[in-house]
Amino acid sequence: MSILVFGRTGQVARELQRAGMVTALGRAEADLSDPAACAAAIHVARPDCVINAAAYTAVDRAEDEDALARTINAEAPGAMARACADLGIPFLHISTDYVFDGQGEAPWQTDDATAPINAYGRSKLAGEEAVRASGANAAILRTSWVFSxxxxxxxxxxxxxxxxxxxxxxxxxQIGGPTPAAAIAEALLTMAGAMTSGQPGGIYHFAGTPAVSWHDFAAEIFRMVGRDVALTSIPTSDYPTPAQRPLNSRLDCAALATDFGIEPPDWRAGLRAVLKELGI
Structure with a gap:
């Protein structure tokens, strides 16, 4: 199975390349600010499957660069997906919990109403809509709090x-599920294998478990590395940023387990692996 990956230096793209099963395109080979070039790259490569692991991820800067964020996060994935539809091959696209407004405490279901509260989230939602409208056999994988x-x-x-x-x-x-990039890459490759064999795609959620706050995530990081750091928990209102952040980033991952047999990863195991890789 030949898999073409958009993205080379991002967290998930790096983990996909470790599998040795993919051809990764960096900005020099396919600039996402040029959607037509991305589509052309797919037509030239003619892979069995395409994974888009590249995105505009500067959440705060997107407030001032809305047009660029939309080109990279919406127009480019749409062009990729249409190229995949032309060739009759699956397309997998990474999205985000930021398509939701972050209200409440219940984990977001895949069919819950979307209502992004910042420019980045709006650009990612537009990307989802473009992919869904493409006619391709496409899977959209929403994830959160990626680390590696x-x-x-x-x-x-x-x-x-x-x-x-x-x-x-x-x-x-702010509560969510920290998600190891390695686990996302593994999930995407499993999904790609199933979809190239004819399984349909859809919208899925994939995030680490258990849900945790940024404060408690930090506490576990320092506990694991044995660093004595005094942590103070503060509300989001005490840490203003240009882009508003969702308070509830919990994602319900049941559909992915049902359709592809992929269970949510324990982020603590992923954290131990990352710290080991960092030599800490």
Missing amino acids: AHGANFVKTMLRLSETRDALSVVGD
Whole structure:
């Protein structure tokens, strides 16, 4: 099975490449700000399956770069999906819990009403809509709070800050499921295999378990590495950002388990693996 991956340096893209089963395209080969070029790359490669693991992920900057975020997160995936429809091959696309408004405490179901509260979320929702309208056999995998040993993420930020500070204030009223990038990559490859054999796609959720706050996630990071950092839990209102963040990022992952046999990962096991990779 030949799999074409858009993205080379992102967290999930790096983990997909570790599997040795994919051809990854970086910005030089396929710039997502040029959707037509992305579609052309698929027509040239003619793979068995395409995974889009690239995105505009600068959540705060998207408030000022809405047009660019929409091109990369909506127009490019739509063009990719239409190319896959033309070739009759599956398309898998990573999305986000940010398509929801973050209200309440119940885990979001795949068919819950979407209502993004920031420009990034709106661009990702537009991407979902473009993929669904493409006519391709497509799977949209919504995930949250991605972390790995690569790139910029919460785990690496906490470790970096703890090198120079013995006390930190961390948001405690945003709740979600930290998700190892390696687990996302494994899930995508399992789904790709099933879909190339004819299984239909759909919208799915995939996030780490158990649900936790950013504050408690940080506490577990420091516990695992044995760093004595005094943590203060603060409300989101005490940590203003250009883009509003959802308070409830819990995702119900039952559909993915039912249709593909993929269970939510325990993020604590993923965290131990990442820390080991980092040599900590």
